Amino acid sequence: MTKSALISDIHANLPALEAVLADIQQYKPDRIICLGDVVGYGPQPRECLALVRKTCQHVLMGNHENAVLHGGEQFTPLARIAIDWTSQQLRDKEILQYLMSLTPKMALDGNLFVHGSVRDPMIDYVREADSPWMFYRLVQTLREQFTPFNLCFVGHNHRAFLGTELGYIFPHDDTEPPQMKFNLKDQKAYVSIGSVGQPRDGDIRSSWVMFDGDSVEFHRVDYDREKTIQLIHDTGLPSFLAERLRYGE
Ligand code: ZN
Numbered sequence: 001m002t003k004s005a006l007i008s009d010i011h012a013n014l015p016a017l018e019a020v021l022a023d024i025q026q027y028k029p030d031r032i033i034c035l036g037d038v039v040g041y042g043p044q045p046r047e048c049l050a051l052v053r054k055t056c057q058h059v060l061m062g063n064h065e066n067a068v069l070h071g072g073e074q075f076t077p078l079a080r081i082a083i084d085w086t087s088q089q090l091r092d093k094e095i096l097q098y099l100m101s102l103t104p105k106m107a108l109d110g111n112l113f114v115h116g117s118v119r120d121p122m123i124d125y126v127r128e129a130d131s132p133w134m135f136y137r138l139v140q141t142l143r144e145q146f147t148p149f150n151l152c153f154v155g156h157n158h159r160a161f162l163g164t165e166l167g168y169i170f171p172h173d174d175t176e177p178p179q180m181k182f183n184l185k186d187q188k189a190y191v192s193i194g195s196v197g198q199p200r201d202g203d204i205r206s207s208w209v210m211f212d213g214d215s216v217e218f219h220r221v222d223y224d225r226e227k228t229i230q231l232i233h234d235t236g237l238p239s240f241l242a243e244r245l246r247y248g249e
Contacts, residue, residue, distance in 0.1 A: 001213040002109065003027070006193045008035035008155025009062070010052065012042025012086065013197025013245075016206045019223035020196050021055055027210055035155035035193065036062025036104060036115035041082045041241050042197055043231035045089050053098070061102035062115045062156065063123050069099055074123075078238055085237060109213070112152045126154050126190055128161045128168040151184060153191045153211070159201035160194030160209070160218050170201075171218035181217040191216050197228075204248035 005024045010017050024032065034056040039045035041064075052059060064083060067075060068090055072083035090096065105121040106113045114121035162169040162182055171180045184191075194207025201207075205220040225245055232242035 003029040004211045005029040005032045006209040009037040009195035011197035012045040014044040014047045015224040015227045016197045023221045031057040033058045036060040037064045040064030043235045061104045116156045125157045158195035160207045163190035183215045185214040199248045
């Protein structure tokens with residue numbers, strides 16, 4: 001069975017990416033899949049992009065990569081400042097050509113991988129606040145669009161959870177026994193894999209997911225947060241982008 005490690009939303013946080021890749025290595029996956037937003041917000045876009053290209057077999061386009069190519073007009077003022085700075089760092093013909101080759105959606109082995117959601121793979125969010133009814137409708141849409149479809153892996157919302165037809169489930173490693181692994185054989189579900197470089201689900205550790213074809217296992221890894229925070233201050237990016245890493249929101 002093919003073992004895939006999934007990462008997303010690195011957001012130019014190199015210490016977080018390195019910590020996650022080191023953790024992933026212990027599990028010896030057959031491939032690493034990145035669901036996009038390698039750059040944006042953080043201080044090391046070039047380094048993160050180079051490392052992702054070296055280590056990941058599949059890379060999707062996130063809305064931040066898209067904004068580097070086409071401008072971030074629809075971004076919030078804060079994200080706009082960051083994407084303008086990021087675009088300066090990535091002014092390189094080869095890098096831009098690579099970014100242009102990416103797409104926000106990919107089907108692989110009967111599963112679907114998108115940056116955002118099925119409704120819009122680039123910018124739409126899947127949220128756990130979506131009612132079970134909403135999930136049901138989304139799953140129905142998936143059934144119609146992709147056969148045979150099993151699971152849909154999403155990034156973009158920076159929150160790790162599982163969306164099923166019955167509602168959503170948060171993985172927990174602070175319960176006894178910890179519930180981080182879920183068998184999804186023959187089920188339809190959304191797997192929201194969380195963020196490597198800017199988690200927003202209240203857990204400040206980086207998030208990644210292992211998928212073996214039947215089950216998904218959520219992982220959280222700590223990293224040298226102070227290093228990233230210092231680098232954000234050094235580059236002159238908005239300090240909120242550094243401080244939010246302390247809160248995971
Ligand atoms: Zn993102």
